[in-house]
Amino acid sequence: MESLAKEQIIKDLLPQKFGKAGKIWVGILLAFCTLGVIAYILQLKNGLVVTAMRDYVSWGIYISNFVFFVAISLVGSLITAVLRLTQAKWSTPLTRIAEIIAVSAITFASIIIVVDMGRPDRFYNLFIHGRLQSPIVWDVIVITTYFFVSILLLYFPLLPDMSIMMQRKDQTGMLWLNKLYAYLGKFWKNTAAQIHISEKAINILSITIIPVAFAIHTVTSWLFATTYRPGWDSTNFGAYFISGAFLVGAGAVVVAMFVFRKAYHLENYIKDDHFDKMGKVLVLLALLYLYFNVNEFLVPAFKMKKSEEEHLMGLFTGEFAYVFWFAISTAMLIPIFILIQKKGRKPLPAFIAGLLVVIGSWFKRYLIVTPTLLHPFLPMHDVPESYKHYFPTWQEWAIAMGSLAGALLVVTFFARIFPIIPIQETITEIEEHEQA
C-alpha cells in the first residue's frame, strides 16, 4: 500500500513535457526575450540615448526593474529559510518554487543592472578599481553571495530527487536530461551519512541566507537612501524595502503555486490549505508594508518641508497621483480586502490577489525611482524641454519586459527539467505522518 502511494507520488511529480499551452507560453516568452535582446543591441550601438532617461531622470525603469527583481528574490529566504527554521512543515511543497523564483530573479537583477550601465564594456573596472566605500560595491558583493547561497539551497534538496529520476529513465524522456541528472547528482547514494550531511548543510544555508537576504535589499535601498534627495533621504528605507520585498515575493509564490497546480495537476500536493496559509502570510506582509508606507509618506507630509512638498504633492494629487494610488491599492489595500476573508483565500481569488500584489509592486518600484529624480533641489533649468519629463521609450519597455519574460522562462524551463515539488521530501513527510 505504502509503496504504491510512493510510486504514485513519483509519477505525479516527475517533470513533464510541455503540452500545447506550455509550448505557446514558452513561445510568447521567447518572443519577448528576443525583442528585448534586439532593443539592447540597438542600445549598445547608439548608447543610452535610445532610452528616455536624461540628465535629471538619470535612472528609469531599468533601475526600478532591478529593485523589483531584488525584491522578489527575497522570497527564497522567506519560504525556505524562515518557514523552515520555524518548523512550518506545510511550506515544504512550496520551497522549490520559492527558491527557483529567487535564483531566477537575482540572476536577472544582475543582468538588468548591466543593461543600465553606460559602459558595460568596463564592467571589469568594478573588480580592478572597486572601492569598498561605494554602496554599489556592497551590492555587488551581497548579490553575488545571495546568488550562490540560493543556488546551493536549490541544489542540495534536489540531489535525492535526481537519483529518483535517474532510476526512471523511461519516464523522464530525453537522453540529455538523464546525462544532466547524472552529471549533477551521480554521487548521491542516499546513504544515511549523506542525508545527514545534506540536512546539516541545508540548515546552515537556511540560517546564512536570512542575513544575506536582508543585506541585499537593505543595500539596494541604500543606493537611494545614501543620497540627499527628497523621497530617498529616509532612515525608514531599509525596513520599507524589505517588507515590500517579502510582500511581492510571497505574491509571486502564490501566483506560481496556482499556475503550476493548474498546469501540472498538482491538486493533491498544492492544496487549498496552502492557498489559505499563504493568503494569511500575504495579509500579514501587506499590513506590514502598509505600515512602513504610512511612515514613509505621512510623517514627511505632516511637516511638508519645502524640498519634500513638491515631491509628495506630485505623488498624492499631482503628476504621479494615478500611478501612486493604483500601486497603493493594488499592492496592498485590495489584496488585504480579498485575503482577509476566508472565501478570498481559495485558490482563484488568492491567485488574483497575488497577481495584483506583483503588478502593484512593479509600479511601486517605478514610483520609488523616478518622481524623486524629477524634483531636484535646484529647479530643472537650462536643459532641453525633453529632459524635464520621463516616459520610457519602446526600447526600455522591450528590455524591461524581456527581462521579466526571461525570468519567467528560467522558472518554466526549471520546472520542465526538475520536479517543481520536492519528491523525496514529500515522500518522507507522508511516511513520517503515517508512522505517527
Add this chain to the structure above:
Amino acid sequence: MKTNDTSRREFISATLLAGLAVTGCSSGKNPFEPDAATIETVKPSGEMIKLLSVDGEVIEVDKAFLKPVPSLPQVSNELARQGIPGKKFVMVIDLSRCKSLKKCQSACNHMHSIHPGQNWIKVYPQHEAEHTAPYWQPTTCMHCDEPPCVKVCPVDATFKRQDGIVLIDSDRCIGCRFCMAACPYSTRVFNWEDLDLPKEIADKPYSCETSVPQKKGTVGKCDFCPDMARKGELPHCVSACPNGVFMFGDMNEDVVTNGSETFRFSDLVRDKAGYRLMEDLGTKPSVYYLPPVNRNFPFENKEEKEENKKS
C-alpha cells in the same frame, strides 16, 4: 659661414625658451625637441622677430626658426589625479553682477565641446520667497570638500584632488550614474550618445584635466579648468564673463581674481557676507556666493517672457 653660426645660436636660444615651458612637466620625452631633419632643412628667411630670453635680454630670432608651439604636453593620469601641489582652488561668484548674459556658459560649452543642449554651467533664475527679490544664480560644479559623488563612485572614476578639484576620469567611468543621483546640485551631465565631434577635437588625446573629448556612456561636469590653472590662466567662464561675476583663485594664497580685479579672498567673503549653497548638507563646497545686494542690473527674465509669449 658667419650667418650659419648666428642662426645656430639663435636657434639654440629659441629652443631654450621652448624648453623652459616644458620644465615642470614630467613626461619623459620633450615634445619640443626639433628632430635633426628640420634643423638641416630650414633656411633663414631674413625676417627677424624680437623675443625675451630666459635671462631677461631681448634677442632677435629669424622667423623661419620659430615654429608654432603646441599646447603644453598633457600630464599623466597619475599626476592629474594628484592635482597641483600646494594649491586649494576656490571660486567666488558675485550675484550682484550677474545679468544672465550666459557668456560663461557658451565659452564653457565651446571649450569643452559639450553636447548641444547640455550645460556644465547653468544660470538659474532664483526667487526664494514671495516677497524677496529675484536674482540670477550661475552654478558650476561646487568641487565640494566632502563630495557626495566621490563617496558613491564604485570605481574611483570621480575623485577629489589635493588642490580641491573634483574630476572625472572618462576612461574609467562605467556609466552607472550613481554620482548624478548623489549630487544635490544637479551639476553632472551624462553623454547619452556619440558626440559627433569634429575630427580635430575627437582626435585630441583625452585627459581628465581637459575633459576633452567627452566620451559616450560616461559622466561629465565642470572641471574648474585645471589645464588652464596649470598654465597659470583663468578658467574659461571667468575670462568670458564681461561683468566679472566669477572670481577664481587659490585659498592658500588667499587671492581670487576675475582677470581685471583681484581680491583678498578672506576679506571679500567676510565683508560681503559670502555663503555657500546648501551648507546644511555638509558637502563643504569650494564655490562661494556673494549675495545679490546693490545689483548692477535689474532682473529681467527674458526666457520666461518668451515662454509666456508662446503660451
